Amino acid sequence: MKISDLMHTTDRFLSLEFFPPKGQTEWPSFFKQVNQLAGLNPLFVSVTYGAGGKTQDNTLEIASSVHEQFGLTTMSHLTCVGAEKKGLAEYIDKLLDAGIENILALRGDMPSAGAPDVWTDFSYASDLVQFVKKRWPEVCVGTACYPDAHPESSSIEEDLEWTRHKLSTGSDFAITQLFFDVRRYQDLVLRLRALQINTPIIPGVLPVLSMQSLNRILALCGANIPLKLYLELQTAYETGGDKAVRAKGVEIARGQIKELLALGAPGIHLYTLNNADICLEILTDLPMLDG
Numbered sequence: 173m174k175i176s177d178l179m180h181t182t183d184r185f186l187s188l189e190f191f192p193p194k195g196q197t198e199w200p201s202f203f204k205q206v207n208q209l210a211g212l213n214p215l216f217v218s219v220t221y222g223a224g225g226k227t228q229d230n231t232l233e234i235a236s237s238v239h240e241q242f243g244l245t246t247m248s249h250l251t252c253v254g255a256e257k258k259g260l261a262e263y264i265d266k267l268l269d270a271g272i273e274n275i276l277a278l279r280g281d282m283p284s285a286g287a288p289d290v291w292t293d294f295s296y297a298s299d300l301v302q303f304v305k306k307r308w309p310e311v312c313v314g315t316a317c318y319p320d321a322h323p324e325s326s327s328i329e330e331d332l333e334w335t336r337h338k339l340s341t342g343s344d345f346a347i348t349q350l351f352f353d354v355r356r357y358q359d360l361v362l363r364l365r366a367l368q369i370n371t372p373i374i375p376g377v378l379p380v381l382s383m384q385s386l387n388r389i390l391a392l393c394g395a396n397i398p399l400k401l402y403l404e405l406q407t408a409y410e411t412g413g414d415k416a417v418r419a420k421g422v423e424i425a426r427g428q429i430k431e432l433l434a435l436g437a438p439g440i441h442l443y444t445l446n447n448a449d450i451c452l453e454i455l456t457d458l459p460m461l462d463g
């Protein structure tokens with residue numbers, strides 16, 4: 173099923189993001205996590221794609237298995253940095269053969285070694301959106317957007333302009349980078365609407381599992397956290413260790429989800445971190461997810 177079609181059937185939904193486990197030995201425990209979360213009846217699940225890394229080989233296999241074994245509408249992430257049209261076309265054909273009609277079109281992070289030789293067939297995610305939509309118009313294509321602005325952008329205005337451009341090149345919806353200040357999401361949506369962009373913007377919510385994982389993720393993606401919230405998490409750590417941080421993380425995510433839905437977000441995209449327990453804790457008794 174195409175996510176764009178499914179989205180019209182509900183006014184608030186849950187979607188779940190997984191990353192492919194590194195080694196095959198981890199697959200059984202990964203599928204156990206998926207099985208636990210499949211019961212939440214997500215509208216769709218997505219599987220990340222390692223730009224230039226080993227895990228991209230697993231994305232297709234994991235996405236196909238999740239789709240086949242659990243009957244879940246599945247989306248494969250796909251990055252175009254350093255990629256050639258031929259290789260991506262082969263990947264997309266394999267996805268379609270596996271019954272997967274949804275792609276999250278991304279540029280991917282630039283390799284630290286420098287840019288020039290990786291700019292082959294694609295420069296930006298919008299090039300990938302256009303490539304997919306032209307050749308496979310039947311494919312549903314999502315893209316990423318950034319409530320805190322993408323870290324490479326020189327200003328919020330510049331980031332907004334490229335986001336507008338990307339969404340107007342044929343993206344069926346967008347999923348946001350993680351954020352903690354709900355006003356940033358609201359602001360992004362309002363600015364896009366003022367530019368006549370009515371594409372659904374699905375907010376991405378990250379569970380905070382520990383200070384260590386929070387610090388690592390923030391350093392990787394360049395998202396912001398309000399200092400007040402960070403200090404609360406730090407205090408939780410000093411008084412109750414990882415367990416207290418996790419409990420605070422659940423409280424923060426639940427609050428964020430309630431606020432986002434009250435603001436009219438079309439659904440919630442939960443970054444599961446492949447951890448079913450924390451997702452179930454966050455979503456327990458939140459009476460707003462139709463699935």
Ligand code: FAD
Binds near residue numbers: 295315324
């Ligand atoms: P783009 O939209 O191409 O934007 C990149 C930068 O270029 C931005 O600063 C933008 O403002 C600017 N820009 C865009 N178009 C133009 C233009 N025409 N001219 C000049 N500047 C322009 N990474 C992975 O490797 N694998 C994943 O599975 C993955 N999943 C993700 C899922 C989500 C929901 C999100 C939010 C991010 C994900 N990422 C993933 C990270 C993503 O690849 C990085 O954030 C990357 O740095 C940017 O990707 P993009 O698709 O947003 O790029």
